[in-house]
Amino acid sequence: MPIVSDLYVAEIEFIEPLLGTAPDRETLARFLQTRVPSPERAEEEQRTAPKRRGEDEEGDDEAEVAGPVTGLHRDEHGPFLYDYMLMGYLRERGNQLREQLGVKNLRAKIEYYVYLRPRRIYLHGQEGEPVVRTLRAQTPKGQRVTIAVSEQMLPGTTCTFEVQIVRNKEVTPEIVRTLLEFGELQGCGQWRTGGFGRFRLLRWEAKG
Numbered sequence: 662m663p664i665v666s667d668l669y670v671a672e673i674e675f676i677e678p679l680l681g682t683a684p685d686r687e688t689l690a691r692f693l694q695t696r697v698p699s700p701e702r703a704e705e706e707q708r709t710a711p712k713r714r715g716e717d718e719e720g721d722d723e724a725e726v727a728g729p730v731t732g733l734h735r736d737e738h739g740p741f742l743y744d745y746m747l748m749g750y751l752r753e754r755g756n757q758l759r760e761q762l763g764v765k766n767l768r769a770k771i772e773y774y775v776y777l778r779p780r781r782i783y784l785h786g787q788e789g790e791p792v793v794r795t796l797r798a799q800t801p802k803g804q805r806v807t808i809a810v811s812e813q814m815l816p817g818t819t820c821t822f823e824v825q826i827v828r829n830k831e832v833t834p835e836i837v838r839t840l841l842e843f844g845e846l847q848g849c850g851q852w853r854t855g856g857f858g859r860f861r862l863l864r865w866e867a868k869g
Contacts, residue, residue: 665827665828666826666828667826667828667867667869668824668825668826668868668869669823669824669825669826669837669838669865669866669867669868670821670822670823670824670864670865670866670868671821671823671824671841671862671864672819672820672821672862672863672864673819673820673841673844673862673863674817674818674819674860674861675816675817675848675858676816676845676859676860677816677848677856677857677858677859677860678792678814678815678857679784679813679814679818679849679850679857679858679860680731680812680813680850680851680857681731681732681733681811681812681813681850682731682734682811682851683731683732683733683734684729684730684731684732729807729809730809730811731810731811731851732811733788733812733813733814734781736781738781738783739783740783740784740788740814741781741782741783741784741820742781742782742784742849743780743781743782744777744778744780746850747782747822748775749849750844750848750849751771751775751841752772753768754840754843754847755770755840756768758839758840762836762839764831764832767831767836770829770832771832773832774826774827774832775826775827775837776824776826776827777824778822778823778825779822779823782820782821782822783820784814784820785818785819785820786815786817786818786819787814787817787818788813788814788815789813789814790813791810791811791813792811792812792813792857793808793809793810794811794852794855795807795808796808796809811851811852813857821864823868824837834867838862838865841862841865842861842862844859844860844862845859845860846859847859848860
């Protein structure tokens with residue numbers, strides 16, 4: 662017996678930079694090269710460094726350390742998002758909006774009934790310079806400042822994908838469209854809580 666489902670085509674346009682989420686060895690290597698001192702400088706810093714504090718003493722008030730470096734997924738055809746990244750966005754928004762949309766356990770039901778394709782959703786737009794940001798945290802050794810670096814796609818970047826929705830009584834095409842429209846307020850990718858990765862829904866049409 663064939664599975665009854667509805668198929669839609671969605672196109673989104675990023676209105677804020679989209680930050681990469683993939684660990685990128687090349688970007689990491691370039692970043693670390695700018696921070697690794699020469700042998701002469703390392704020897705001088707070791708010679709002039711203060712003696713190590715005892716375990717009962719506090720650490721430095723502030724120390725800077727290299728943090729995560731994330732790049733864009735890419736292959737011979739260009740940068741792309743994996744389908745699970747946008748699925749993660751839908752599940753997260755479903756959990757956030759479940760009460761407003763009146764669907765209990767919406768996050769789980771999206772996983773049961775909604776499927777995206779293709780596996781690699783290619784991004785069409787311009788890449789910008791890597792974004793560097795600082796993350797501060799209080800640790801037993803004192804305050805630490807972590808330097809995070811992410812590659813980015815600039816605003817105006819678009820991508821198109823298909824949304825297959827297995828017919829059911831609760832997760833309707835209208836609900837999925839509403840979740841995608843919420844991307845103007847909170848998007849996907851790295852540092853989305855800082856406003857990055859926000860997008861608008863350009864197209865939502867049935868395919869059949």
